[in-house]
Amino acid sequence: MGGVAGFVYSTVPVVVFVTANAFLPLPGAVGVAVATGLTLFVVRLLRGERPVAAVGSLLGVAAAAGIVAWTGSARDFFVIGIWASLAGFVVTFGSVLARRPLTGVIWNALHGGKHRWRSDRSVRLAHDVATLAAASVFGSRFAVQQWLYLTDSTGGLGVARVVMGTPLTVLAALVVVWSFRRSTRRLIATGRTGEASE
Structure with missing residues (x-):
C-alpha cells in the first residue's frame, strides 16, 4: 500500500x-x-x-x-472516491452472498487456482470474514462520505477521506493477510488440491 x-x-x-x-x-x-x-x-x-x-x-x-x-462545486472533488467505495462494497459484499468471497478467489488465483478452498469450511469462513472486513471499509466510507457530500461539508469530506483512507485500509489488510496465511497452512500443507474452478 x-x-x-x-x-x-x-x-x-x-x-x-x-x-x-x-x-x-x-x-x-x-x-x-x-x-x-x-x-x-x-x-x-x-x-x-x-x-x-x-x-x-x-x-x-x-x-x-x-x-x-x-x-x-468543491464537494465534487470527492465524488469519484465516494462512488468507488460504493462499487467496492457491492463487489465484496456480493461475493460473500454468492458464496465466493473475493479474498478466497484471489488467494486461489495466486496459488495456481488448484485448491479446493471452498470445500474447507474454516478456510471459507476465514475468507468470508476477510472479505466482509473489506466490505465494511468500503461501506462505511460510502455511508459517511455520501452523508457529508449531501450536507455539502467539503472540510468534513477532507477529514473523512484522510481518516477513513489508509488507516482503515491497513486494518482490513491485516484481516486479509490472516485469511491468506490460514488458507496456506490448511490447504497447501495438507495437499488438498483440485477443483480449480473454485
Missing part, C-alpha cells in the same frame, strides 16, 4: 485542496490541487517509483479537479 509514502501521496492533495478552498476562489483551489499532484508526480519519478503508479495518482487528482471545474 506504499507505506508512509503512499499515505502521504494519497493525503497531501486532499489536504491542500480543502485548505486552499478555505482561502481561495474555487478555480484557485483547483489549480493548487493540480499543481500539488504534478509536484508529487515529479517527486515520485525522481525517487525511481514505477511510472504507472505515479501517473495513476496524478490522473486521480486531475479527474477530481476536472469534475470540480465542470460542476463548480
Whole structure:
C-alpha cells in the first residue's frame, strides 16, 4: 500500500485542496490541487517509483479537479472516491452472498487456482470474514462520505477521506493477510488440491 509514502501521496492533495478552498476562489483551489499532484508526480519519478503508479495518482487528482471545474462545486472533488467505495462494497459484499468471497478467489488465483478452498469450511469462513472486513471499509466510507457530500461539508469530506483512507485500509489488510496465511497452512500443507474452478 506504499507505506508512509503512499499515505502521504494519497493525503497531501486532499489536504491542500480543502485548505486552499478555505482561502481561495474555487478555480484557485483547483489549480493548487493540480499543481500539488504534478509536484508529487515529479517527486515520485525522481525517487525511481514505477511510472504507472505515479501517473495513476496524478490522473486521480486531475479527474477530481476536472469534475470540480465542470460542476463548480468543491464537494465534487470527492465524488469519484465516494462512488468507488460504493462499487467496492457491492463487489465484496456480493461475493460473500454468492458464496465466493473475493479474498478466497484471489488467494486461489495466486496459488495456481488448484485448491479446493471452498470445500474447507474454516478456510471459507476465514475468507468470508476477510472479505466482509473489506466490505465494511468500503461501506462505511460510502455511508459517511455520501452523508457529508449531501450536507455539502467539503472540510468534513477532507477529514473523512484522510481518516477513513489508509488507516482503515491497513486494518482490513491485516484481516486479509490472516485469511491468506490460514488458507496456506490448511490447504497447501495438507495437499488438498483440485477443483480449480473454485
